[in-house]
Amino acid sequence: MNPVKIRIAVSVSIFTLFLFLFCGGEKTVSFLSSALLPLQFVPALVRTLTNPSALFTIGLISLILMTLIFGRVYCSFLCPLGMLQDIFIALSRRIGWRKTHSFQKPRNLMRYSLLGIIIISAALGSLSLLNLFDPFSIIGRFMTQFIQPLFSRLYNFTIRLMKLFDIYLFSRDISPLILPALLVNIALVIVIATMSLRHGRLYCNTLCPVGALLGLMARVSFFKFAIDKNRCIGCLQCADVCKAGCIDTLNAKIDQSRCVGCFNCLSICPQSIVSYQSSVKQTANASWSPERRSILIGSVAAAGSAFLMFNSGMRGLLQPVHAAPASPIAPPGSVSLDHFTRSCSSCHLCVSACPTKVITPSFVEYGIRGLLQPKMNYPDSFCEYECNLCGKICPTGAILPLSPEEKQITQIGEVDLLKDKCVVYVKNENCGACVEVCPTRTLTFINKGNILYPEVDNRYCIGCGACSHACPTAPKSIIVRSNPVHKKAEKYVAPKLSTPQEKTIHDEFPF
Amino acid sequence: MTQTSKTDRREFLKKGLSLGLAAGGAIILGKTDFLHAREPARTIPDLVAVKNGDPDAMFKKAIALMGGMEQFVKKGQTVVVKPNIGFPRRPEIGATTNPLLVKTVIESCYQAGASKVYVFDNVVTPTSGNARNCYKLSGIEDAARAAGGIIVPVDDFGYQTVNIPGAKTLKTTEVHRLILDAGVFINVPVLKHHSSAHLSIAMKNLMGIVRNRMKYHLTGLDQCIADFCLYKKPDLNIVDAYRVLMSDGPDGPRDPKDAQVTLKKTLLLSKDIVAVDAAATRIFGKNPEDIGYIKIAHQQKTGNMNLNKLKIVTYTM
Numbered sequence: 001m002n003p004v005k006i007r008i009a010v011s012v013s014i015f016t017l018f019l020f021l022f023c024g025g026e027k028t029v030s031f032l033s034s035a036l037l038p039l040q041f042v043p044a045l046v047r048t049l050t051n052p053s054a055l056f057t058i059g060l061i062s063l064i065l066m067t068l069i070f071g072r073v074y075c076s077f078l079c080p081l082g083m084l085q086d087i088f089i090a091l092s093r094r095i096g097w098r099k100t101h102s103f104q105k106p107r108n109l110m111r112y113s114l115l116g117i118i119i120i121s122a123a124l125g126s127l128s129l130l131n132l133f134d135p136f137s138i139i140g141r142f143m144t145q146f147i148q149p150l151f152s153r154l155y156n157f158t159i160r161l162m163k164l165f166d167i168y169l170f171s172r173d174i175s176p177l178i179l180p181a182l183l184v185n186i187a188l189v190i191v192i193a194t195m196s197l198r199h200g201r202l203y204c205n206t207l208c209p210v211g212a213l214l215g216l217m218a219r220v221s222f223f224k225f226a227i228d229k230n231r232c233i234g235c236l237q238c239a240d241v242c243k244a245g246c247i248d249t250l251n252a253k254i255d256q257s258r259c260v261g262c263f264n265c266l267s268i269c270p271q272s273i274v275s276y277q278s279s280v281k282q283t284a285n286a287s288w289s290p291e292r293r294s295i296l297i298g299s300v301a302a303a304g305s306a307f308l309m310f311n312s313g314m315r316g317l318l319q320p321v322h323a324a325p326a327s328p329i330a331p332p333g334s335v336s337l338d339h340f341t342r343s344c345s346s347c348h349l350c351v352s353a354c355p356t357k358v359i360t361p362s363f364v365e366y367g368i369r370g371l372l373q374p375k376m377n378y379p380d381s382f383c384e385y386e387c388n389l390c391g392k393i394c395p396t397g398a399i400l401p402l403s404p405e406e407k408q409i410t411q412i413g414e415v416d417l418l419k420d421k422c423v424v425y426v427k428n429e430n431c432g433a434c435v436e437v438c439p440t441r442t443l444t445f446i447n448k449g450n451i452l453y454p455e456v457d458n459r460y461c462i463g464c465g466a467c468s469h470a471c472p473t474a475p476k477s478i479i480v481r482s483n484p485v486h487k488k489a490e491k492y493v494a495p496k497l498s499t500p501q502e503k504t505i506h507d508e509f510p511f
Numbered sequence: 512m513t514q515t516s517k518t519d520r521r522e523f524l525k526k527g528l529s530l531g532l533a534a535g536g537a538i539i540l541g542k543t544d545f546l547h548a549r550e551p552a553r554t555i556p557d558l559v560a561v562k563n564g565d566p567d568a569m570f571k572k573a574i575a576l577m578g579g580m581e582q583f584v585k586k587g588q589t590v591v592v593k594p595n596i597g598f599p600r601r602p603e604i605g606a607t608t609n610p611l612l613v614k615t616v617i618e619s620c621y622q623a624g625a626s627k628v629y630v631f632d633n634v635v636t637p638t639s640g641n642a643r644n645c646y647k648l649s650g651i652e653d654a655a656r657a658a659g660g661i662i663v664p665v666d667d668f669g670y671q672t673v674n675i676p677g678a679k680t681l682k683t684t685e686v687h688r689l690i691l692d693a694g695v696f697i698n699v700p701v702l703k704h705h706s707s708a709h710l711s712i713a714m715k716n717l718m719g720i721v722r723n724r725m726k727y728h729l730t731g732l733d734q735c736i737a738d739f740c741l742y743k744k745p746d747l748n749i750v751d752a753y754r755v756l757m758s759d760g761p762d763g764p765r766d767p768k769d770a771q772v773t774l775k776k777t778l779l780l781s782k783d784i785v786a787v788d789a790a791a792t793r794i795f796g797k798n799p800e801d802i803g804y805i806k807i808a809h810q811q812k813t814g815n816m817n818l819n820k821l822k823i824v825t826y827t828m
Binding site for chain 2: 159160166168169170171172173355356357381382384385386387423429430431432433435436437439445452466469470472473494509510511
């Protein structure tokens, strides 16, 4: 069987499953997230380092073993952003922008120093840089901000048409557009699209931290692609189809660290001179090269200087955000702003899955350390009391899973009733919109002269924002203030009823 | 003098006896349902109240006493049934209309010849996820489907702005087109405690056919609830007072264990939305005079809250 065909089949199905993951309903998302995400490198790595779980650790170990045995096949088989680039590349070939590829010089200083800086900044507690360049996060944000809204609009439009035939279905809520986050993502997609349209898998070998890290492992992988120098007729066909531009036909060498394992060269070579075999069989040529040494020195130097820079100047910026009056509210299960910003990879899966669309991307609200990480978008929406989906699907454990009972007492913020704005206090007229929707008994009425004044008891509040969402005044008279460290709320216990709950009355009609 | 007084006495005795006989007979015959079976109600009573039965049986009895569903639904008409599905709560809590009642009402509409029966409510927090929960948890979605009703979810597209002539506060609002286009509009509220409006019954239930209910909260609930009835009165109001939520309304507690529910096992039927609200208020144990919107609607001549002025038929099963 042609390995290229297998590769296309696998990557197309993975990409399709990702479409379902980001556009499907609650059940689809819960199922697919546990099936797909342990085999995505950054989620598996971040999960293992910050909130270890067996599934993701096994995933990470399998990915590392796979790379050590087969090279960077992850990039061609499993990475959905790789697949997206392959779509761009195929498009470019179809319309003739770039029909063939050619050998490119390695940009090792760039990719290894970027990797170094990302590792150091992550070690210092900020995933911002990683999140900007991580392929899984990029594809997640791409799906969440472009594909899902498009899909939902199409779906809602179809539903409107179906009404004409008396078929009624529930429409889907659409996330609000958060402009700064959208612009960052548009910029990234444009950069990656341009790179792939013009230069194939250039992103994978310059900006992608996963590519760089797996490349280091692939240098010593068991199976390697090789050209038999003696038999090669120099037809250059393999270099023409090499999207990574890593085949140096002049010297009949293949740069293992940049090869994305697409098997194109293997299947096109007319004489089967390009081979994929155990590295032991291959004639061990130079294990030492001056080039590699300079790379090593360069990356160590870059990492060192980056480390100094972070330590002196940027450390303050990376400190956890503390109870500033307007600090953002992190989703339930994220323990604290510190825990959340330290482990969220900004893939926005929670943003796309959230049924009430209350989770939206932030921009710099969490500070520079938590760029684009999701937050609760009050009062535009509210967190559904019964729902605990985001914790169930979060791949990195930034939002830890909560049982419904735990979620219902997890206090992510407290409410503040602004009596100088509230219509009941200002106009002395009944309103009660907030009390009506409060799921926890935080809000109750005090009856003064047959007018019902809302009153707050924050012991029970979980910060779900239903009251703020319902409040009819503009600006809102009741707002949620963030808890930098999430707390436990008390559960309201109804006073013991002296009579049985279901009383039966057999009086005569009162009229 | 004596002559006249004699005749007077005789007359008095005669009249008294015959009146007593008639009244007694009416009571006996009424109990056995003999009168109505013989003579279908030519004059529809203002209000029918039935108690001590299951929701479906009580409705069947009540609508028969009202002269049959054919009085309200003509052959080929489309019907909108508007239960209270405002909150994601189980039926035991009494925050939503009894699903069995909704099912029986839909069946009855089809039996009367309705071409289509729609079921609609704009839930209190109208996100599609929450609406789905409300429809599902209340048991109304399944019950309505079983009877062939068409469940219509909330969306933002189907609303049309209307003016309300004579309104004091709610001069204009947006109403769902389904209601405007329907041949028959049947209101099927549940009687329950309401934190800010005291009680939620038939008039309050109409907040679920407008788009922006927060305008009511902001500008005065009682006046707005009463104002809306100047625009649209349902063709029939069926009040579910089987399981009555006595406190913590309108949503009630999440846990059925905490719900303070009284089994009143009562059903009210009337064309007059004010009368039916007044009667339900009595059943709850309150005085209609104390419920702001009932009083305002009575003053605005939407209906009559003086129950002693109305022709009421009661029946105990």
